[in-house]
Amino acid sequence: MIAYKQIIEQIESHNKILIIGHNNPDPDAIGAAGALLFFIETYFPEKTALIANVDAFPTNLHFLGIEKYSSALANIDLNKFDLIIMVDCGEISRTGIAEKLNDIKGKITTINIDHHERNIGFANINVVEQISSTCEIIFKILKYNNYSLNKKISTCLLTGITYDTAYFMNSATSKEAMAASSELMKTAADIRSIIRHTWKNKSADTLKLWGKVLEQLHFNKKYQVAVAVIPKEAKIDPEIFNDLKNHYLQYLNEVKFIILIKESNDGFINCSLRTNRDNINVAKLAEKFGGGGHRKSAGFSVKGSLEKTETGWRIK
Numbered sequence: 001m002i003a004y005k006q007i008i009e010q011i012e013s014h015n016k017i018l019i020i021g022h023n024n025p026d027p028d029a030i031g032a033a034g035a036l037l038f039f040i041e042t043y044f045p046e047k048t049a050l051i052a053n054v055d056a057f058p059t060n061l062h063f064l065g066i067e068k069y070s071s072a073l074a075n076i077d078l079n080k081f082d083l084i085i086m087v088d089c090g091e092i093s094r095t096g097i098a099e100k101l102n103d104i105k106g107k108i109t110t111i112n113i114d115h116h117e118r119n120i121g122f123a124n125i126n127v128v129e130q131i132s133s134t135c136e137i138i139f140k141i142l143k144y145n146n147y148s149l150n151k152k153i154s155t156c157l158l159t160g161i162t163y164d165t166a167y168f169m170n171s172a173t174s175k176e177a178m179a180a181s182s183e184l185m186k187t188a189a190d191i192r193s194i195i196r197h198t199w200k201n202k203s204a205d206t207l208k209l210w211g212k213v214l215e216q217l218h219f220n221k222k223y224q225v226a227v228a229v230i231p232k233e234a235k236i237d238p239e240i241f242n243d244l245k246n247h248y249l250q251y252l253n254e255v256k257f258i259i260l261i262k263e264s265n266d267g268f269i270n271c272s273l274r275t276n277r278d279n280i281n282v283a284k285l286a287e288k289f290g291g292g293g294h295r296k297s298a299g300f301s302v303k304g305s306l307e308k309t310e311t312g313w314r315i316k
Helices: 002-013 027-043 059-064 098-103 134-144 151-164 175-186 191-198 204-215 238-251 282-288
Strands: 016-020 048-052 083-087 109-114 125-128 218-220 225-230 257-263 268-274 297-303 306-309 312-315
Touching: 002 083, 002 109, 002 125, 002 134, 016 027, 027 048, 027 059, 027 083, 027 134, 027 151, 059 151, 059 191, 109 134, 134 151, 134 175, 151 175, 151 191, 204 225, 268 282, 282 297
Parallel strands: 016 048, 016 083, 083 109, 109 125, 225 257
Antiparallel strands: 218 225, 257 268, 268 297, 306 312
16 A cells, blocks of 8 residues: 555654654554554664653553653644654544644644544545554554564554454454454564453452442433443543443443443543444444544543432533
8 A cells, every 4th residue: 555655654754753642542542652663663763753642651551661652742842853643543633732733734744543434634644444453554554564573563563453352352353453463473462461451450449440330320221221420529540441431331231332421620521432233333423412433432522510410410
């Protein structure tokens, strides 16, 4: 593919590279960014590369060994870089710095690598494929350009694929994703560390927090929808929130889809939608409220606060 070649050409021809993921980065965003960082450090050690997000690095992903990371993206001067690569951002707003990125249009080369269905392509070079993960796309880019993968690159890429396929259990688990994962393991990807740090890493306090969320779980038998509510006083960690919405609640029996409603401290209600049904497109529902995402994984935000009533929760 022409775009696959162009991405490597851009990395070759630029010296100061900024890699950006989405807000509250998950293992696919971090894995994709980390793989690119390690690729640049391995094959172009004379270049400067940095990963920057508007949120902190997830503590459970420290095992990847990514050190060149900044959580101060909002304060970084983009003009200090000559190439910006955005990964796993379905929309430019997911970067958290959309206005700053729009200001540098035409001045700095931008690349958008993503797997979300709603991504319309907002960079100079766009690679958007609706496959398992952004990490799988980067795997394809590096293999297309005949680069060998070392343990650090492979472990980052396998982290994203395993997470976004719910450890090879959801509908994103294609034969291509499995083939990529197999090859990554052949190049020393540390699957045991990935599982230990992203899945089997829950503390007793985490399980107690899950219990509080599950206590609020409501099942609508008529529409076969499960709804869980997390008020802001619950102070649930973003990593725990991601686990709940991506891996656990969506496997409830006889549920067509789940809605996880989380109140934030900035005056917004964040709603995550998940389904494992092939005949349901939750992105369509999210779009009605100004959000978006994949057919089986989507979300939206509305301004307001949660209020507990005698009959349940309402947004006011």
